[in-house]
Amino acid sequence: MSSAMLELILEATLDTLYMVALSGAVSAVIGIPLGVLLYVTRPGQILAQPVAQRVLGIVTNIGRSIPFIILMVAIIPFTRLVVGSSIGTNAAIVPLIIAAIPFVARLVEGALNEIPPGLIEAAQAMGATPVQIITKVLLPEAKGGIINGLTITVVTLVSYSAMAGAVGGGGLGDLGIRYGYNRFEPLIMLITVAILVVMVQGFQSLGDRLVRKADHK
């Protein structure tokens, strides 16, 4: 294989990592608070807002039910507005973030759901404010579950980013389509897939290790 080809593969790998890292980070920053909000505004919870909670839940579900490939195309005008272009890695990051936010939010809500209600009650009995309950009880107690959710998100983002690449987003998916499929170079296709597999394995075992460290169960 030519060194030019190797360079292309390296570049595509870095592009994929860049897309996954940036979209993962941004969706975590927005999705975690959203997940907390979904949880604490439930009826009977510490900041119960049943109506707002329902609306938020419906919006989240809509976000989760749109197939990624359709979302990507549908928001092209918005993507253009944000990054000034509808192709390239930066353009791919916008739909990735939008798809991942409701995903993260639901996973975080699920992790919070695992906390025994007695812990919240104990904190209330100690005179904790709702904000203190979130920062000192909910988030630390759900840390393992949240990391687990983020791991699932990152793994999903790896495959979504490959999909984004297929429509001109750059990265390994783009490379695989352009060389492996269009020019029929099976070796390139194989290498691309192999790198994606290694990437997913790597993220998963890193996530598992972090979860083990966070959980004292």
Added chain:
Amino acid sequence: MIKLEGVSKTYGAGPTAVHALKNIDLDVPQGAIHGVIGLSGAGKSTLIRCVNLLERPTSGHVIVDGQDLTQQDSEALRQSRHQLGMIFQHFNLLASRTVFDNVALPLELMGVSKGEIRERVEPLLDLTGLTDKATQYPAQLSGGQKQRVAIARALASRPKVLLCDEATSALDPQTTASILELLQDINRKLGLTILLITHEMEVVKSICHRVGLISDGELVEEADVGDFFTAPATRLGREFLNAFLELEPPQALVERLEETPGEHTHPVVRLAFSGANVATPLISRLARDSGVDVSILQAKVESIQGRTLGLMIAELIGTPETTSQALTQLESHDINVEVLGHVQRDA
């Protein structure tokens, strides 16, 4: 220290409403250990949760140390809650925090400085016997150790009152005894007022000064523990006591018991006597003085917080005149007599 005035709690509304508490009045003086006992679903948890307003009463007042908590806004209530430590049946420790950090939590919530937290947590770990566990996580502890952490945590804000919701129900008898001893120790050393709810007579017997009996949302009986164990005033109280003492008349006899005396019946009685009476050779004197024969079916001597308590189930054999005279004589000796029924003479 704790005063409930006409506290009621209703869950839901309309025909499906559950009246969990009905017009409860309770007064627990400073330094007392007050128990509330009742069957499952009687409203015990609701009652104790109303004291720190985890559950807001539908009506009535909760007054702790002169402050009416039901009148306070949420900020004032949070401050008041620092005066009310609470421990739970399932401990409710944070799995993500070490023993030390669990005990430190209430202080962090109050904004106490790191240095002061250390100064205050260490003596508490010492008091509860956890010094060598400070850096362990709850998952590494036994149930009894977890409850000790919970107790240390409840004491961290230096409360005046400790609320215990079935604090020993998840523990084995030995561990229960050691936790109760710790609570008693805290009550004596710190002068802490303790309100505890339980369904176990053993808990009431070991450490409570006074006890209330709750049934179907109502406080049906309240007494000093010694009196309650000698002469419960209600049927439910007697059932609790008999089940606890395992002092029931033999089944064969129960089947023959009749409610009203007939022409040829003997009364079967349950006698409870405390203090000096226990030592008196009471029964033989009774036989001598009144001429009735006393057939003892079951007897037991219990020690309840330093008071000796004798219990007996006996059949009084004599004529209607002599047996009624014997009963009067027993009562005049301050013996609590309960006629369980009557059996046919020659059955």
